[in-house]
Amino acid sequence: MLEPFIEQKSRQLIFYLSRFLRGHLPHRELHLFVWDTLEEWSQLRVKSWRPETLREQVFWYLLYQIEYWSEPELKQNAHIRRELRYCLSFLHGYGQLPCHCVGVRP
Template sequence: MKVNNFINEKSQQLCYYLRGYWGNLIAYSELELFFWDVLEEWSQVEYSLEQPYSSQERVFWHLLHQIHYWDAQKIMLDDDLIEELQRCACFLEGTGRCPIDCVGIRP
């Protein structure tokens, strides 16, 4: 699988899981399992270190790292964090602008 295809597919899934968590439809443990599944699947993607990042890829990795870094309560209740994560999700879903402060990198 190519990097762009992987990022396109996983971006939509990431937004689905995050919004499901905010809507109390998905448990935090499922969000964490998704994180680990993405990393496992990423290990099978072939890419070169010279391959440039797209804006979508940077935002994707940033958002993925954020949901793993912060605990369940902070992701659910911290208004500033929620706003940041929503901006990222909206961009990945194609309904918002690219956040300028996302510095996501490949694992």
């Protein structure tokens, strides 16, 4: 039940965040994706806060980063953008686990 959710939402997150970072998606759409994802997650009624996989951990970390940083920071801060891309490459399956990613479930 949880693994298919994380897998599907990870693919969607890769799509949305990649397009945003390339300037092809408005911040508002990225924000709406995050909140729609959180709404769907809440319907699963998961009790544990600990991610089951490293992929899930990076997924939650990215969602947090998207909401934590302001739109101008997400668009202009080279360090933040590099970190987001590094996490995206891990989600995509061709990067290494970012050592700084500590994501937990909402």
